[in-house]
Amino acid sequence: MNGDFGDTGEFGDTGEFGDEELLAPSTVPGDTELDASLRPRTLSEFIGQAKVREQLELVLHAARNRGRTPDHILLSGPPGLGKTSLAMIIAAELGAAIRITSGPALERAGDLAAMLSNLVEGDVLFIDEIHRIARPAEEMLYLAMEDFRVDVVVGKGPGATSIPLDVAPFTLVGATTRSGALTGPLRDRFGFTAHMEFYESTELVRVLRRSAAILGIALAEEAAAEVASRSRGTPRIANRLLRRVRDYAEVRGDGQVDVASARAALAVYDVDELGLDRLDRAVLGALVRGFGGGPVGVSTLAVAVGEEPATVEEVCEPFLVRAGMIARTPRGRVATAAAWRHLHLTPPAGALNQTIGVRAREETGPTLFGDPEV
Ligand SMILES: Nc1ncnc2c1ncn2[C@@H]1O[C@H](COP(=O)(O)OP(=O)(O)OP(=O)(O)O)[C@@H](O)[C@H]1O
Numbered sequence: 316m317n318g319d320f321g322d323t324g325e326f327g328d329t330g331e332f333g334d335e336e337l338l339a340p341s342t343v344p345g346d347t348e349l350d351a352s353l354r355p356r357t358l359s360e361f362i363g364q365a366k367v368r369e370q371l372e373l374v375l376h377a378a379r380n381r382g383r384t385p386d387h388i389l390l391s392g393p394p395g396l397g398k399t400s401l402a403m404i405i406a407a408e409l410g411a412a413i414r415i416t417s418g419p420a421l422e423r424a425g426d427l428a429a430m431l432s433n434l435v436e437g438d439v440l441f442i443d444e445i446h447r448i449a450r451p452a453e454e455m456l457y458l459a460m461e462d463f464r465v466d467v468v469v470g471k472g473p474g475a476t477s478i479p480l481d482v483a484p485f486t487l488v489g490a491t492t493r494s495g496a497l498t499g500p501l502r503d504r505f506g507f508t509a510h511m512e513f514y515e516s517t518e519l520v521r522v523l524r525r526s527a528a529i530l531g532i533a534l535a536e537e538a539a540a541e542v543a544s545r546s547r548g549t550p551r552i553a554n555r556l557l558r559r560v561r562d563y564a565e566v567r568g569d570g571q572v573d574v575a576s577a578r579a580a581l582a583v584y585d586v587d588e589l590g591l592d593r594l595d596r597a598v599l600g601a602l603v604r605g606f607g608g609g610p611v612g613v614s615t616l617a618v619a620v621g622e623e624p625a626t627v628e629e630v631c632e633p634f635l636v637r638a639g640m641i642a643r644t645p646r647g648r649v650a651t652a653a654a655w656r657h658l659h660l661t662p663p664a665g666a667l668n669q670t671i672g673v674r675a676r677e678e679t680g681p682t683l684f685g686d687p688e689v
Pocket residue numbers: 321326340341342349350351353354355360361362363393394395396397398399400401492522550551554
């Protein structure tokens with residue numbers, strides 16, 4: 316099994332990004348193969364996310380010492396940061412088999428029961444987009460996670476009986492771009508939640524160097540830095556931009572990617588110096604020009620740019636917050652002074668001045684001004 320199924324679910328449905336797919340953090344057609352060849356295979360190959368790596372190392376090590384399956388693990392963070400890669404690494408580090416499914420595929424409890432009853436002791440069950448699991452399956456999952464047992468209901472109406480079935484002890488690894496959308500009971504049953512953060516440019520440079528070595532691309536140091544700084548803190552985007560600058564260097568140059576050809580290539584693909592794409596710029600434009608800088612609710616913003624609220628909230632916004640362009644306030648989203656300037660406009664006197672590089676946590680993470688308005 317190659318286990319690569321990045322194009323399930325709403326983020327895989329990249330039609331909405333049109334020709335701006337280059338900067339979509341989700342997988343786009345053609346990525347899958349690339350992702351598979353560039354995926355880190357061990358925890359030590361996994362670049363960045365130092366905190367998460369340390370925490371995971373402890374969880375896995377302790378479980379190995381005790382000869383037990385580790386606690387269930389939730390991986391939470393924006394698309395393309397390495398959740399699927401980490402899930403596979405967890406299984407590899409445990410020397411366990413990995414079974415892969417996703418929330419949207421578990422529509423009926425029976426789908427999950429079939430999956431669970433096939434598990435062998437020690438297996439890792441990976442459920443991607445776990446926040447999209449259907450309710451009946453979710454309830455079955457609680458019991459399986461806690462007691463390694465499921466109740467399969469046979470028959471209908473008053474004659475229905477439930478037959479308890481044992482499930483082999485397994486480790487559930489769930490991945491989600493929206494841990495806030497998980498129900499409390501499900502979240503509580505994970506022993507450990509790894510919060511994935513956007514990558515620093517220096518880390519993306521290492522990702523790019525590694526990928527260039529695997530793909531046999533001559534990538535100059537300065538060019539790597541240039542690509543890294545425009546990759547929205549996201550390894551998947553860094554790898555994709557790397558392929559585009561390679562194309563450019565091969566067609567218009569001698570195949571060597573230097574900083575000049577990298578810049579020229581990125582200009583051709585309309586990737587701005589912060590790595591913002593058309594949708595990001597549309598969101599900022601709507602916020603600044605349409606709503607005077609906010610505050611405005613995320614669903615209103617989504618309507619203004621003709622996008623799904625989930626896309627704006629889970630794909631654009633985390634990065635715009637991290638880039639210091641948008642702040643979440645209890646009354647809605649607000650454009651910072653940097654956002655106005657990025658659009659070549661003069662910020663109004665009261666515009667927020669925010670430092671770049673605020674931690675981009677999901678909606679459950681700390682915000683500047685208390686709970687985000689949803
Ligand atoms: N830490 C890392 N080191 C090196 N490469 C990485 C790292 N994290 C991710 N990548 C690269 O980025 C690609 C995308 O990672 P992955 O598919 O694991 O992301 P994801 O978080 O599961 O995304 P999604 O939420 O869209 O499913 C990988 O194939 C790999 O090439």
